[in-house]
Amino acid sequence: MRDPRWLPWARWAGLGLLGLFTLTPLYVMLTSAIKPLQDVQGDFHWIPTRITLRPFADMWRTVPLARYFANSLIVASVAALVSVLIAIFAAYAISRFRFPGRRIFSVTVLSTQMFPGILFLLPLFMIYVNLGTALGVELYASRTGLIITYLTFSLPFSIWMLAGYFDSIPTALDEAAQVDGSGPIGALLRVVLPAATPGIVAVAIYAFMTAWGEVLFASVMTDESSRTLAVGLQGYATENDVYWNQIMAASLVVSVPVVAGFLLLQRYLVQGLTAGAVK
């Protein structure tokens, strides 16, 4: 089977155009973050003439970026952790047990992810506000409320992916563990979890990314003290000046951890995607 002679040319032309489209904004983000303010306010220049690291220092002072950063970090980490724990149990139930309601559960959980966020936003806002007044639980404008909201966002896909992972682990392994005297939970902890570690890490990264990037609920459900990066980054635009170099520097800093995590684990994410899709 031979590829036609024009294929390498078509490949470089096609991939080159896609690359140009994909990478230009990233190039601008990188180069504008090291320009002084005057150089991002006037005409655009491809090559930075004066290079400075000032934006990376100034960005913490223009807006309380450290606080937004801490809020995002707490919300996303706790949401990811709890979501993965809950997903492990649910996925284990779906993968290893046949029980009435199993199908309804998986279909319902998956379909909630398809519904428009705007549909839940107003009622959830009302629920949180009223629960707060009725019970004295601060859910509205608190990190706890955001954590609860976000962990359900990643839950459906996490359960789906992990169930696919667990399916690929031979049941003979957990049966052997059960013969040795462990119950089903012991088999989950001692056999299934160690074998599924890459999948679990991939799901945790996915859950973290989901919470780290969410904008809609963050814009309504937070106040100044619980504000996350998703809303906070818009604070660099004041009435007189837009600190584009600081915005780009801040965008860069908040992106690096998630992009690195994603690229390191994309192989497992893809495996999970296809495992789920083949089922």
Place this chain on the structure above:
Amino acid sequence: MRLRRAALPYLLILPAVLLELLVHLVPMLIGIGMSFLKLTQFFLRNWSAAPFAGLDNYAVAVDFDSAVGRSLLHSFLVTVVFTVLTVGLSWLFGICGAVLMQGSFRGRAVLRALFLVPYALPVYAGVITWSFLLQRDSGLVNHVLVDQLHLFGERPFWLIGSNSFWSLIVVCVWRSWPFAFLVLMAGLQNIPGDLYEAAAIDGAGWGRRLRAVTLPMLRPVNQVLVLVLFLWTFNDFNTPYVLFGKSAPQDADLISIHIYQSSFVTWNFGSGSAMSVLLLLFLLVVTAVYLVATSRRRSDA
């Protein structure tokens, strides 16, 4: 002991069920309930006191002679055109990228990783960068189009007026094509190599192999991919919200933004909920029709 065993799977799914109930299902039911109430700002803290409105909220939303109904219809139509173009382009870019990535060549792994970056980037970081690119006076887009290529005499505005619609499509395609690319590449890897060998022995060239083997074999992947892209794009709130700020231009007034603004500007949650329920009904009907149509075609083939 047997009872405990039977109860175990339910115990395992219990936390997930409770959370889904709290954050998704109960709010959805409450939302449907709210859409029948005259729920204005006076009843926000005590909304059980809001008077029953029957179908009034719905009647206003679909009365296309009223200002509310007309702007909702306009927003709906904008969203439909926007979604068709965005999903189509994202899929096209994704399939081109995935097919051209087949085989092995130098730099493949690096390129693949770079292509995925827009998808991995937090939405707001990527979209804020685009809003800088699209600035009229200091942005890259006008620098290239006006200063370097001289395509326009006057610097166009990209974030207000009718151009904002096209800006929104470009940004959304930039964000979502890597996902199509990722899924399609995974799909391509699952096509057995002997199918291509067999086609090649039958004398099929590259283009014929693409049409006779690759695309038909990708149909199940495409069925899910297009549906997911459709739902994400149609419901997209984040991109326009970050790109345009609090006030989206008329020409890029996507339905989620429209409902959000009409709810929180007027604090009329009853009418906002009615619009959300209409949106949900529309999505359910489209999804059902789509699944029936694509599944039948699949079993015919």
